Amino acid sequence: MLCSGKKRRSKCPVTFALDRFGDKWSLLVVRDLMFRGKETYGEFLESGEGIATNVLADRLKCLETDGLIEKSGDPENKRRILYRLTDKGLDLAPVLLEMMRWSAKYDADTGTPQQLLDSLENDMPGLIEKVREGMQI
Amino acid sequence: MLCSGKKRRSKCPVTFALDRFGDKWSLLVVRDLMFRGKETYGEFLESGEGIATNVLADRLKCLETDGLIEKSGDPENKRRILYRLTDKGLDLAPVLLEMMRWSAKYDADTGTPQQLLDSLENDMPGLIEKVREGMQI
DNA sequence: GGTAAATACTTGTATAATGCAAGCATTGCT
């Protein structure tokens, strides 16, 4: 996967987006930050999908280079590094939520709670607002 | 990239979506079908990003297996095979459009016409309706 | 009817991305 900076494939906005997060892992890190309250390397690693350590390190670097996340030392524990979404990263909420809506519609075995399904159908703006405020959905 | 059918990484709806089109090329084929009126192998190949022939063939197979597109012979020209989006594929319009909106906001050199930018900000439902009706946006 | 062009692929091989196991560096705890 290319970090932004390498030559872009075209001027298309879909391509621009895919060049940044169109791979198997980037959006799962964003998901962990956006919906699951995760903020450290170790927490991302624990996510059920099993990302490899080197791939995670690379994705974090790319996401930071592209300005979707930023990192900072934890003042309480200097071993820990805290990652969080920038505004640019938070603005991916509609993309993620629409993906979730699509999957909920077509995945027979979706693990999505009914209340969230309802919100995805009837209150997308409310969900986006919650994400921006850092609330869990 | 896995066609659906291989084991899924998790039950998460984001993962479900990424397992189907979370790669460098799948959504560009969907884009060509959805926004550019393309419908043949040759037309997809001509898109500026330069997908390799074997990768295109594989992506078309996967998208068809997953029920996002379907193909049919052209009665007028038996050499041609026509691909088009199913309802399941058309339902990706909100995902694509939100990606475009995000890119338009953050890509300094987006090739997106002003009228479309306005619609992305102010009339997403209208755009989705147009896509469903097969109109160009 | 024979030949060439058009269309949709497949095949073979090189390069790049990902997966996996292990190891290293820094900080914190005792």
Place this chain on the structure above:
DNA sequence: AGCAATGCTTGCATTATACAAGTATTTACC
């Protein structure tokens, strides 16, 4: 000082993608 926690890096195997070429079927032309 020693050990655990945390966040990585490194080396190598496997998989995906890129690139160049070739094949199969249908159509158009002479």
